[in-house]
Amino acid sequence: MRKARLYSLLLVWLPFAMNSKIIHVGKSYPAKTFKQGLGLTRNGDTLIVHEGIYKEGNIIVDKSIAVIGRNYPVLDGQKKYEVVSIKANNVLFKGFKVQHSGFGTLEDPGAIKVYDRRNVTICDNILEDNFFGIYIQYGKRCIVKNNTINAYGIEEQQIGNGIHCWKSDSLQIIGNKVSGHRDGIYFEFVTNSTILKNRSEKNIRYGLHFMFSNNDAYISNVFKNNGAGVAVMFSNHVKMYSNVFEENWGDAAYGLMLKEISDGDINGNKFIRNTTGIYMEGTNRIIIEKNILEANGWGMKIQASCMDNEIKSNNFLGNTFDISTNGDLVLNTFNGNYWDKYEGYDLNKNNIGDIPYRPLSLFSVIVENNPPAMLLFRSFMVTLLDKSEKMIPSLTPDNFIDNSPLMHSLHL
Numbered sequence: 001m002r003k004a005r006l007y008s009l010l011l012v013w014l015p016f017a018m019n020s021k022i023i024h025v026g027k028s029y030p031a032k033t034f035k036q037g038l039g040l041t042r043n044g045d046t047l048i049v050h051e052g053i054y055k056e057g058n059i060i061v062d063k064s065i066a067v068i069g070r071n072y073p074v075l076d077g078q079k080k081y082e083v084v085s086i087k088a089n090n091v092l093f094k095g096f097k098v099q100h101s102g103f104g105t106l107e108d109p110g111a112i113k114v115y116d117r118r119n120v121t122i123c124d125n126i127l128e129d130n131f132f133g134i135y136i137q138y139g140k141r142c143i144v145k146n147n148t149i150n151a152y153g154i155e156e157q158q159i160g161n162g163i164h165c166w167k168s169d170s171l172q173i174i175g176n177k178v179s180g181h182r183d184g185i186y187f188e189f190v191t192n193s194t195i196l197k198n199r200s201e202k203n204i205r206y207g208l209h210f211m212f213s214n215n216d217a218y219i220s221n222v223f224k225n226n227g228a229g230v231a232v233m234f235s236n237h238v239k240m241y242s243n244v245f246e247e248n249w250g251d252a253a254y255g256l257m258l259k260e261i262s263d264g265d266i267n268g269n270k271f272i273r274n275t276t277g278i279y280m281e282g283t284n285r286i287i288i289e290k291n292i293l294e295a296n297g298w299g300m301k302i303q304a305s306c307m308d309n310e311i312k313s314n315n316f317l318g319n320t321f322d323i324s325t326n327g328d329l330v331l332n333t334f335n336g337n338y339w340d341k342y343e344g345y346d347l348n349k350n351n352i353g354d355i356p357y358r359p360l361s362l363f364s365v366i367v368e369n370n371p372p373a374m375l376l377f378r379s380f381m382v383t384l385l386d387k388s389e390k391m392i393p394s395l396t397p398d399n400f401i402d403n404s405p406l407m408h409s410l411h412l
Contacts, residue, residue, distance in 0.1 A: 019044060026050030026073075034059055034075070041065050043088075049073045049096070062087045069095035072126060077101040082109035083130070091120045101130035108160060110135045111149075114142060122147065132160035133181060139168040144176060151180040156204045156227075161186040165193070173198060183209040184226065191215050201225050207248070210235050218243060229254040229274060235261050242268040245277070254279040255296065258286065265289075268412065271296060277319070280306045289313050290412050298324050307331035315409045316340060316359070323359040324367075325400070334359065334402040338409045346407045357405035 023045060025037035034054045037047050043064040051071040058081045061067060065088075074097045077083040083098050098111040110132025114120050118140040125147045127133045133149040136142055144163055153159025162178035163185045165171055171193040177200075178184040184200030187193070188211040195218035200207035207223035210216070210232040217239040223230050229248035232238055238261065245255030255274035256266075260282040270292045271277035277296040278288070281303040288311045293299040299319040300311070304327025312335045316322045322339060336352075337359075344353035 020046060022046045022048060024048050024050065026052060038063075057081045058085060059083065060085045060087060061091055061093070064088050064090040066092040067094070067096075068092070069097075069125075072097045074099060077109075077111075077130070079103070082107070082113055084112045086112065086114045086117060086120055089117050089119055091117070093120070093122045094124050097126040097128065099128040099130065101132070103131045103158075105157075108132055108135060108164075110160060110164075113137075114139050118142070121145070126150075130160075132164055133162040133178065135160075135164045135166075136168050136171065137166045139165070139171060141170045142168070143172045143174070145172070145174045147176045149176060149178045149181070153180055153182060153204050156182045159204065161209075162200070162203070165190045169193070172196070179203060183207075184223070185209070187211065187213040187216065189213060193217075194219065196220060198222075199224075203227065206231050209233075210238065214238070217241070222246070223248070223255075225249075226253075228252060229256060231257045231259070232261055232264075233257075233259040236263050238264045240264065240266045240269060244270045244272070245274060246270070246272045248274045250275060257281075258283045261286070266291060270294070271299075276301050280309070282306065284308050286310075287312075290410070291315070292317065292412055293322075294318055297321070301325070302332060303327070309333075310335070312336050313410060314338070315412060317409065321361060321367075323400070325360065330400045334400075336404045336406060337402055338406040339402070340409075342405045342407075344405065344407075351407050353405040353407055356401045356403045358401050360400045 023037050023040050025031045025034055031037040034049060034056050041047055041063055046066040049069050051073050053074045053076060055076045055078055075083050077100045079100050080102045083101050101111050102109040111127040111130040112122055113135040116138040121143040122134055123145040127149040129151060134144055149162045151159055159182050161183040162181035163173055165187050167189045169191050173195045174197060176198045179202045181203050182205050184203040184207045186209045190213040193216045197220045199222045201224040203226045205227050207226035208230045212234050214236045219241045222244045224246045226248050248255055253275045255271040255277045257279045262284040264286045266288045268290050273295045276298040277293040278300045283306045286309045291314045294317040296319045299316050299322040301324045309332040315338045317340050339357055339359055342357045344355045347354055
């Protein structure tokens, strides 16, 4: 990853090092407007824009240049225009406040849009009150880093995504803060890309949304208080490491929703205080390992359409229901997890319970089929039903079982 990042930066900066000049824009310089300064540049130049408010409609960067703001000059779209359109390779765009883009559901205008280009770096900007934040289409080896992207959408039909990437390859989305958009970060047909150390919160729908995107990784991100959590759909070979999924509440909200995906790896994440920690539907050959699922309504919901998944070495702590399913056939394996509801014993003191644990409670099965039954939760009759079912299983699947439950939680 480091070699690839260095390679991308070299491709961006190499043209600027040879026969380049620096052009200044501002009240004290010959070029008073952004577009005047752009007209004076050639490939390889650096355009430095000084503090001020620039209301110049749609600004098109169609040369391989570095565009750098000093003290965050403001580019204002006046609620009419796509503010910045990047239509050249090898562009650096850094240090601006971009605000008040136009609105449109057909053209998808936004603060900064990259058109079919490669080696574009967009970093250290503040984006405020735009329809879309940063939009990349048909991009390759682009970097979006350390931007703050805020919007104030109320309904998802009235706002676009914070970082929107479509039909692109080898992107790096690093260290951004996104809030108030429809989806914080959106990938569709994006391959071989990394989402690293971002914070996506208080978005209307998803903090992160994957569609038809393969061989990607998201690592060490925080997804908090989004309308429906995070969704990974119709994708393969996605790696999900060391993320935090927190406080994603709602009737159809999840820390993480997996739908029609296969051959992924979910490792070292924290799912804390979500309606459902992990929801799985049509999910195959996923390894779920060394995660913490704590204080969720449901730790995991595994639909009957899932198979060949491994759930091992996880901590299930303080969830209302650890596991739920809607079918009788179980084709997934549980092994070596810690369940705080486990009441078994360990005579040989090897930290593994001597009797298997059945994490699926009878009441969770009843609630899955009859949601109003939740009104009876914590009643004496429900407790009696669950205890009886664990002793003499009759309605819950026989093979829904962890044969090696841990006696103590894992240090994760």
